[in-house]
Amino acid sequence: MSQSTLATPITELPRTPSAPKEYKGRVAPDWCPGCGDFGVLNALQRACFELGLMPHQLLVVSGIGCSSNLPGYMNAYGMHTLHGRSLPVATGAKLANHELTVIATGGDGDGYGIGGNHLMHTARRNIDLTYIVMDNQIYGLTTGQISPTSRFDMKTKSTPQGSVEWPINPLTSAIMNGASYVARGFSGDPKHLTELIKAGIQHEGFALIDVFSPCVTFNLDNDFPFFKERVTKLEDEGHDPSDWKSACEKAMEWGETIYTGLFFRSTDRPTLDRLEPVLQNAPPLARRPLGLSDDQAQALMRRMM
Amino acid sequence: MSKDTLDLTIAVGGAAGQGIATPGNVLARIFARRGLHLYSYNAHQSIIRGGHILLMLRIGEQEVLSHGDRMDLLVCLNQDTMDRHLRHMGEGSSVLYNSDAVEPGEPKAGVQLCPMPVKELSHDSKNKVIQNTLSLGVMMSLLGLEFGVLQDALKQMLGKKGDHVVGENVVVARAGFDHASRNFRPLPKPLPQGPKPLGVWAGNDAIALGGAAAGVKFYAAYPMSPASGVLHWMAQNGRSLGIMVRQVEDEIGVANMTIGAAHMGVRAMCATSGGGFALMTEAIGSAAMMEIPAVFINVMRAGPSTGVPTKTEQGDLRQVLGASQGDFERFIVAPKSALDAFDSMPELFNLVDRAQCPGILLSDLLISEGTFSFDPDDVKLHPEIDRGALVLDPSPNGDYHRYADTKTGISPRVPPGHEGFVHVVATDEHDEAGTLISDEFTNPLIRRRMVEKRARKFETVAADIAPPELEGPKTAEVTLVGFGSTYGVIREAIAQLADDGVKANHLAIKWIVPFHAEAVANALAKAKRIVIVENNYTGQFAQYMRGETGITAHAHIRKYDGEPFTPHHVVEGVREILARETPVYVPTQEVMV
Numbered sequence: 001m002s003q004s005t006l007a008t009p010i011t012e013l014p015r016t017p018s019a020p021k022e023y024k025g026r027v028a029p030d031w032c033p034g035c036g037d038f039g040v041l042n043a044l045q046r047a048c049f050e051l052g053l054m055p056h057q058l059l060v061v062s063g064i065g066c067s068s069n070l071p072g073y074m075n076a077y078g079m080h081t082l083h084g085r086s087l088p089v090a091t092g093a094k095l096a097n098h099e100l101t102v103i104a105t106g107g108d109g110d111g112y113g114i115g116g117n118h119l120m121h122t123a124r125r126n127i128d129l130t131y132i133v134m135d136n137q138i139y140g141l142t143t144g145q146i147s148p149t150s151r152f153d154m155k156t157k158s159t160p161q162g163s164v165e166w167p168i169n170p171l172t173s174a175i176m177n178g179a180s181y182v183a184r185g186f187s188g189d190p191k192h193l194t195e196l197i198k199a200g201i202q203h204e205g206f207a208l209i210d211v212f213s214p215c216v217t218f219n220l221d222n223d224f225p226f227f228k229e230r231v232t233k234l235e236d237e238g239h240d241p242s243d244w245k246s247a248c249e250k251a252m253e254w255g256e257t258i259y260t261g262l263f264f265r266s267t268d269r270p271t272l273d274r275l276e277p278v279l280q281n282a283p284p285l286a287r288r289p290l291g292l293s294d295d296q297a298q299a300l301m302r303r304m305m
Numbered sequence: 306m307s308k309d310t311l312d313l314t315i316a317v318g319g320a321a322g323q324g325i326a327t328p329g330n331v332l333a334r335i336f337a338r339r340g341l342h343l344y345s346y347n348a349h350q351s352i353i354r355g356g357h358i359l360l361m362l363r364i365g366e367q368e369v370l371s372h373g374d375r376m377d378l379l380v381c382l383n384q385d386t387m388d389r390h391l392r393h394m395g396e397g398s399s400v401l402y403n404s405d406a407v408e409p410g411e412p413k414a415g416v417q418l419c420p421m422p423v424k425e426l427s428h429d430s431k432n433k434v435i436q437n438t439l440s441l442g443v444m445m446s447l448l449g450l451e452f453g454v455l456q457d458a459l460k461q462m463l464g465k466k467g468d469h470v471v472g473e474n475v476v477v478a479r480a481g482f483d484h485a486s487r488n489f490r491p492l493p494k495p496l497p498q499g500p501k502p503l504g505v506w507a508g509n510d511a512i513a514l515g516g517a518a519a520g521v522k523f524y525a526a527y528p529m530s531p532a533s534g535v536l537h538w539m540a541q542n543g544r545s546l547g548i549m550v551r552q553v554e555d556e557i558g559v560a561n562m563t564i565g566a567a568h569m570g571v572r573a574m575c576a577t578s579g580g581g582f583a584l585m586t587e588a589i590g591s592a593a594m595m596e597i598p599a600v601f602i603n604v605m606r607a608g609p610s611t612g613v614p615t616k617t618e619q620g621d622l623r624q625v626l627g628a629s630q631g632d633f634e635r636f637i638v639a640p641k642s643a644l645d646a647f648d649s650m651p652e653l654f655n656l657v658d659r660a661q662c663p664g665i666l667l668s669d670l671l672i673s674e675g676t677f678s679f680d681p682d683d684v685k686l687h688p689e690i691d692r693g694a695l696v697l698d699p700s701p702n703g704d705y706h707r708y709a710d711t712k713t714g715i716s717p718r719v720p721p722g723h724e725g726f727v728h729v730v731a732t733d734e735h736d737e738a739g740t741l742i743s744d745e746f747t748n749p750l751i752r753r754r755m756v757e758k759r760a761r762k763f764e765t766v767a768a769d770i771a772p773p774e775l776e777g778p779k780t781a782e783v784t785l786v787g788f789g790s791t792y793g794v795i796r797e798a799i800a801q802l803a804d805d806g807v808k809a810n811h812l813a814i815k816w817i818v819p820f821h822a823e824a825v826a827n828a829l830a831k832a833k834r835i836v837i838v839e840n841n842y843t844g845q846f847a848q849y850m851r852g853e854t855g856i857t858a859h860a861h862i863r864k865y866d867g868e869p870f871t872p873h874h875v876v877e878g879v880r881e882i883l884a885r886e887t888p889v890y891v892p893t894q895e896v897m898v
Contacts, residue, residue: 025729026738030745056724061565064732071729072741077721078729079568080741081561082591088558092565092573095549096523097722100569121554278549285549286569286720287697290520290690296546297686300514304504305338305681 017075020049025073036213036224037067037134039187044103044132045074046190047197059102061090063110066141067134067213070105084115087122090129097284098128098273101201108135112148112170119170123177123206127272130200133170134187134213137222144218154221171251174208175244175264180271181207182247182264186231187214188224189260196262205271212260227258234261241265311341311497314363314373315444318390319382322354324434328380328441329360329676331458333505335450336364337678340499344793345676346372348868348898351530351614357385359898362676366497369678370793374873377492378447380440381407389897391416399489401443403436419443419489426480430473438474442481449495452482504679508643508672509534509576511679512602515650516574517546518686523566523573525551525559527581530614531670532604535576556581560588560601567592567599568730570695570720572654576602579621580611582628589663590629593759595730596708596716598657598664598693600650605669607867616867617670619789619840622817622849625665632756634763636664637817639789643677644684645815651688659693660766661718662759667817669840671790671869693766694718701725706737710754714762770816772824777810783879784832786858788814788846791838791870798875809879814846822853829856836882838862838875844889861889868894 017023023045031037048058058076062068064083071078077100081089090104111119111133122129138156139145145158149170153162174182181203185193193211200207212227234241239250239261247264273279282288292300315332317325329345336343341364350356361372379394381387381402387410394400396415404420412418421443427435438459445455456475463471485491506514513535516524524543526536536552543550549566553559559575567573577585582603592599605621607613625637636656640646646668657664694717707728709716716737719726733743736751775784777799785795792813799809812828814820829835835858837847842865851857862878864870874892881887 026740027746054724055727056722059721069741069744072731072739074729075727077727078731079565079595080729080731080733081564081595082587082732085557085561085588085591088553088561089565089568092523092525092562092567093569093721094565095551095562096566096569096571096573097720100722117554118558121558276549277544278547282547284569285522285547285566285571286722288522288547288571290522290572290692291688292518292546292686297518299545300517300542301504301681301684301686304506304510304679305502 016052016054017049020046023048023055023075025075027072029073030069031066032217034216035066036136036187036215037070039190040067040132040134040193040211040213041070041073043185043190043193043197046194047201048076050194051198051201053101057100059093059100061086061093061102061104063106063115065107065110067105067107068110084110084113084118086110087115087118087129087131091122091125091127094127094129094273095276095279095285097286098279099284102129103201104129104131106133107140108133108137108149108170109139109147112168116148119174120177123174123179123208125272126178126180126205126269128204128206130197130207130209132197132209132211135170135210136213136215136219137167138215138219140215140218151221156218169251170208170210171263172248175247175251179208180205180266180269183207183209183262184260185209185211186227186260187211188228189231192233192260199262203265204267205269230256230258231260232257234259234263239263310366312363312365312373313377313492314361314375315378315380316359316361316376316390317380317382318357318359318386320354320385321349321352321356321358323382324437325358325360325382327434327462328437329362331441331455331462332362332444333676334462335454335458337503337505339496340501340503341365341496341678342367342369342499342503343505343676343678344369344372346671346869347674349615357389357898359386359390359896366499370797371872374871378444380444382436384408393896399447401440417490419447419485421481421484426484427477430477432473435477438477439481442478443485443489446482446485447489447491449491452479455482504681504684505676506643506679507534507674507676508646508668509604509674510538511643511647512576512650512666512668512673513538515647516600517542517548518688519651519654520572520690521548521574522571523549523563525553525562525575527553527556527559527577529578529581531606531674532576532578532581532602534673535602556584557588560585563599564588564592564595564597568595568597568720569722570697574600574602576604578604578606579608579624582621582624586628587630589635590631590633591732592663593629593633593635594732596661596718596759597730598661600653600657600664600666602666602668604673605667613867615670617840617869618865618867619669620845621667622845625667626817626849628665633759635662635818636660636767637667638664639667639815639817640672641789641792641813641815643672643675644679646672647684651690655689655691656766656770658695659691659715660763661693661715662763667789669790695720699723699726707739708735708737708755708758710737710758713765714758714760715765767819770819772821773812773814773816773828775810775812775828778808779810780831781808781810781833782883783807783809783834783836784812784829785809785836785838785875785879786812786814786829786850787838788817791840794870794872795838795875797872798879801872801876802879807879807883820849820853825850826854826856829854834859834882836860836862836879838870840869841865860887863889863891866894868898
C-alpha cells in the first residue's frame with residue numbers, strides 16, 4: 001500500500017475521543033478564511049464529542065458544494081456524494097445499517113435547490129437522520145450566483161439587475177412536510193449551534209438544522225454583521241416548539257429580528273426505521289446472511305407451481 | 306418445434322377491465338401443471354379501462370421459444386376482438402364469442418365459430434366477467450380436458466374470495482363445458498401430458514427472484530411500466546424474506562438510495578424503464594467513482610421519451626452503454642429469456658461485488674411482462690455467492706486505504722461501522738486514502754493511477770465471463786446475430802428455415818459489456834452472410850458490434866413498431882435478403898394490437 005503524500009494519516013481510536021479535535025479529519029478545510037462553515041464544522045465536532053459518539057459508528061454524508069466538503073474534514077466514515085443527493089444516499093445507508101448515527105450535510109443550493117425534492121420526502125418519512133444545511137444564500141463554489149434562499153432583488157453574477165424571484169423558507173417547508181425537529185443556528189454562535197446539533201442528533205426522527213453560515217467572498221449582503229445585529233434566540237422568547245403554527249410564524253420573520261433556535265419538535269410520530277417491519281427485532285440489513293433459506297426457497301417455488 | 310408434437314396458441318382478446326388476466330392465469334397454471342411448456346405475450350395498451358388487449362398463450366411439449374405466428378383458439382370478449390382478429394384465424398381454428406353481444410364476421414373456410422349464449426348459460430348472472438369463466442369451460446371441452454381440471458384450478462385461484470364465488474364460477478364453467486361438448490368440435494387430439502409439472506413465472510418475477518436468491522437485502526423503485534412487476538414481487542415477498550423495499554420519490558432518489566445501502570455492505574438493486582434509467586445515470590457514475598457495487602435494471606420499452614409505455618423495443622442499448630458522464634466501465638448483461646434473467650442476477654451481483662462497480666441488467670417488455678413456464682429443476686435458488694474483497698470482520702492493522710492500488714486494481718472494501726477503518730468515499734477524484742485530488746490537491750500522476758486502477762479491476766473480473774458461441778451448424782448460408790430477448794424467436798426461425806432447406810446458424814449475444822470482440826470476430830470470420838436482428842430502427846447493436854469488431858453485417862432485420870418479432874418475420878426477412886440482397890428488411894406487423 002503506497003502512502004499518500006498529501007494525506008496526514010490518522011489512526012482512529014478504539015476509545016471515545018478525549019477532545020473535539022480528535023474528530024478532525026485527514027485534511028484541513030480548504031474553505032476561504034473567515035468562511036461560516038468553519039464554525040459549523042467546529043460545532044459538529046464538539047457536538048459529537050459531547051455526545052461521546054465513536055467515529056466508526058458515525059457516518060457523515062454530503063452532496064456537492066463548498067460546505068459539502070465537510071465529511072473529508074471529519075474523523076468519521078464519510079460519503080461525499082452527488083450534488084443534491086445526500087439525503088437519499090443517507091437514507092439508504094441508515095436503512096441498511098440503522099445502528100449507525102447518520103448525519104447529512106450540505107449547502108442551500110445542494111439541499112433546497114437541486115435536492116429540494118428529496119428534502120420534502122425525507123421529511124415526510126421522518127427517518128432518523130440529522131441534516132445540517134450551511135445556508136449562505138449564495139452559490140459559492142460556482143463563484144456567486146443566486147441560490148434558492150437568496151433574497152429578492154439580490155444582485156449576483158447570474159442576476160446582475162437583481163433577482164426577481166422570492167426565496168423559499170426551508171423551515172416552514174420542513175415543518176409542513178413532516179420533519180419532526182426543525183431548528184436554525186448561526187455559525188457566529190457556535191455554542192448555541194452545538195446545542196442545536198446535539199439535540200438534533202439525539203432526536204429520534206428527521207432533524208433539519210438550517211445554519212446561517214455566511215459566505216465572506218460572494219455574499220456581502222448577508223455577512224456576519226448582518227446576522228449578528230438581527231439574530232434572536234427563540235429560547236429567550238419563551239417559544240413553545242410543540243406549537244407548529246407559532247413555529248411557522250416565527251420562521252417567517254425576516255427583518256430587524258431573525259429567529260434562531262428550536263422552532264419545532266414533535267415526538268408523537270414513530271420514525272421510518274422504527275415503523276419498517278423488516279427492521280423490527282432484527283439486526284441491521286448489513287449484518288444479515290445473504291440468500292434464501294431452504295424454507296423460503298421452497299415456499300417461493302410452491303407458489304409458482 | 307417438430308410438426309407432430311403439440312403446438313397450440315390460445316388467444317384471449319378484449320378491453321382492459323374485462324378481466325383477461327384471470328383466464329390467462331388459470332390456463333397457464335392448468336397447462337404448466339400438466340407439464341406443458343408455455344410462452345405468453347400480452348399485447349396491451351396504456352389504458353386501465355377500454356382499449357384492446359390480446360393475450361397470446363402458446364403451449365408445447367418442448368420449450369416454447371416465442372408466442373408464435375398463428376392463433377388456434379381465439380376468445381373474443383368483445384366485438385373489437387372479433388373485428389380485428391377473425392381474419393387471422395385459419396383452417397382448423399376455433400373462435401369463441403359471446404353471442405349476446407358480439408356479431409361474428411365472415412370466417413375463412415374451416416374456421417369453427419363457437420357462439421356462447423352467455424346470459425342463458427349463466428342464468429343472467431350480474432357478474433360482468435362471467436363470460437371469462439364460461440369461456441374457460443368451453444375451452445376445456447375443446448381441448449379435450451376433463452372438467453375437474455378446471456374445477457380444481459378455479460378453487461385454487463378464487464378460494465380466497467369465498468365458497469360462494471367459487472361455487473358460482475364452477476356452475477357457470479360447467480354450463481360452458483357442457484354447451485361446448487354438445488355443440489362444438491373439439492381439437493383433433495386432446496392435450497398431451499408432460500413428464501412432470503412445470504412452474505409459471507413472469508420475467509419480472511424471475512428477475513426479482515434472481516435478486517433475492519443472490520442475497521439482495523435492499524430494493525428501491527419508482528413505479529414505471531414495464532419494470533413495476535419487480536417492485537410488486539419485492540413488495541409482496543420482501544417482508545418474509547427480510548428485504549427492505551422502498552418506493553421512492555423519483556429514480557434519482559432510487560438510484561442514490563440503492564448506492565447508500567450498497568455502501569453499507571448489503572446487496573442492493575433497483576429497476577426501472579428507460580425514462581427512469583435516464584434519471585439514474587448520474588448516480589451510476591457515482592457508484593463507479595466511489596467503487597460501490599450495485600445493480601441497476603433497465604426494462605426497455607418503446608421510446609424516445611414517454612414513447613409507447615406498453616410496447617417493446619431494444620432502443621436503450623446506447624443509453625446503457627453511455628450512461629453517466631466520464632470514462633468508466635460498467636457490466637451490462639442482456640438476458641435471453643426469463644430463466645436466463647434469473648441466472649444473470651446472481652452472476653451480475655458476483656461480478657459487481659468483485660469489481661466494486663455498477664452493473665446493468667438490460668431486459669425488455671417482452672421478457673419482463675411475458676409469462677413463461679419453467680422446469681423447477683433449472684431454477685437454482687441457492688446460487689454461488691462471491692462477495693469479492695468485501696471484508697466484514699476486519700482486524701485493524703495500521704492505516705487503511707480504501708482505494709489501495711493493488712496488482713488487480715481491487716482494493717479491500719470495509720463498510721462503515723468497523724473500528725479502525727474510518728474513511729471517506731467521494732464522487733470527486735481521490736487518492737488511495739480517499740482524500741480528494743479534485744480541488745486543492747490536483748495531481749496528474751495520482752489521477753492517472755486511479756483511472757488505471759479502476760480500469761484494471763474491471764478487466765481483472767471481466768476476464769472470467771464466458772464469451773458467446775455460435776449455435777447451430779458450423780457452416781451456414783446465413784448467420785443471424787441478435788442480443789437479449791430475440792434469442793428465442795431467432796432460434797425458432799432457424800428451425801423453420803431448416804425445414805425449408807435454408808441452413809442458418811445463430812450468434813446470440815448476452816454480455817454487452819464486456820463485449821467479447823475477439824470471440825465474436827472469430828465466430829463471424831467464416832460467416833457467408835451476417836444478418837443482425839434487432840428491435841429498433843437505427844441498428845444500435847449493429848453499430849456497436851461494428852465499433853467493437855470492425856465487422857459490418859451484410860443485412861439487417863429490424864422492427865420498431867412496438868410489437869416483438871415472431872418467427873415468420875425473421876424467416877421472411879432471411880428469404881428476402883437471400884433473394885434480393887435487401888440491406889434492411891422491416892417486417893409488417895399483421896396482428897393489429
